[in-house]
Amino acid sequence: MAELGLADHLAHGALDTGELARRCGAHAPSLRRVLRELAGMDVVRPAGADAYDLTEKGTALRSDVPDSVRSSIRMLGEEGFWYAIGMLPTTVRDGSSAFVKRYGHLYDHLAKNPRSGRLFDEYMTARAIPFTEGLAKRYDFPATATMVDVAGGKGHILATVLHANPHMRGILFDLEHVVDGARQTLAAEGLAGRSEVVSGDFFAEVPAGGDVYLLASVLHNWDDEDALKILRNVRRAMDPGGRVLVLEVALPDDEEPHLGKDLDMRMLAIFNGGTERSRDEYADLLGQADLTLTEVVELGAGASLIEARPR
Known part of the structure; x- marks a missing residue:
């Protein structure tokens, strides 16, 4: 349907x-x-x-319609995703993703298959709407801050935050093949004068001097070792009084039902090392990057905004 x-x-x-x-x-x-x-x-x-x-x-x-689920259901039926879930028993037996063995890393697969890439972009845009609206409404940003949106994709989250905070500026940072779409989004939103788009690899470095660094649906794609590389690069780049915002689906630390546990099965199927984490696990990860978890803001739809500051 x-x-x-x-x-x-x-x-x-x-x-x-x-x-x-x-x-x-x-x-x-x-x-x-x-x-x-x-x-x-x-x-x-x-x-x-x-x-x-x-x-x-x-x-x-x-x-x-608001809260449409069409793109998410279509994404579940995408060839690679369908294969990944069908091969979940093999992944669990082997401890490595059958998807990765067949298709390579998810983002390489999407780059090689434009239809799948467009479908994934639609899914991520729709998925981000409730999180983004919650972020803009429920988090108190510094009035004149510069926010660096690390792996910011097409720029929809950054645009929403800048519209809600008219004295802020933004830097969108992502891979070279992604940033042209971000420039188009920010220009269409009338934000070209308050934003900058920078390409690069967050495993090497991220733009320096930001007041707020946003990692939205980034860390869950990577195991702890790689997630720490990203966080440590952010820690090195940020101003002394800056803050890191991690927007993820934070799992409860007990056995209660949670949407994130279903998402974690998909992360297990599609990534080698990608995982949803609990609040305590994020606190520990941030601590290893010389950051302290200072606040958790619930954004709805199972998502949490985890704020951390330099120790």
Whole structure:
């Protein structure tokens, strides 16, 4: 349903199966069988002879609604991700990712496969919306600070923070093949005059002199050794009175259910060493980088903002 865009096609009212198949480029008899199953799942409902309408639950699969889950579901069905989860037993037996053995590192795979890369960008943009809004609303940024968004991607988080804090400036730092998209985003948002885009490798160094360094969904991609390299480079680059903000899904330290534990299975499947961590594990990691955890702000949707300052 997500891949064919059925919810988008049904957004303005019921369609018969033949017309819906024509619009989404599907084989009508096969689609009819899928719609029957979707009706049983209460994401569509019958609307006359051989016609279907969207339910309230199914609306979440539209592309144009707040909290849309379409991009996340499509990402789960992407060839490499699907393979990774299917091969999870092999990964657990071997202790190394079957995905990495077949496809290489995730970001190399995405760079080699533009369709998958675009799909991942859509997923990350949609996933970041609740975190980003929570970050802008719930964290008290220094009024005139310069924030360095390390591995800032297309710049959506930085743009949201700068709009919410009109006296701040920003530096977006990411790999060379990523930063052109960030320049376009920041220019389109009218922020080119308050921002700078820098390319580089965070395992080598990060831009110096920032007041706030944001690592959003970065550290969970790496094992402790590599995560420490990143944090130590940030610690060396930051001003003495600066702070580090780690935006991640922080796991509880007990056995209570948590979205992050499901995400951790996906990290296990896709990365060698990538892992979701608990607050205590982040506190220990930050301590090894000469940083002290000073505050944790809950952002919703399972995400936490962990603030740390130099010891």
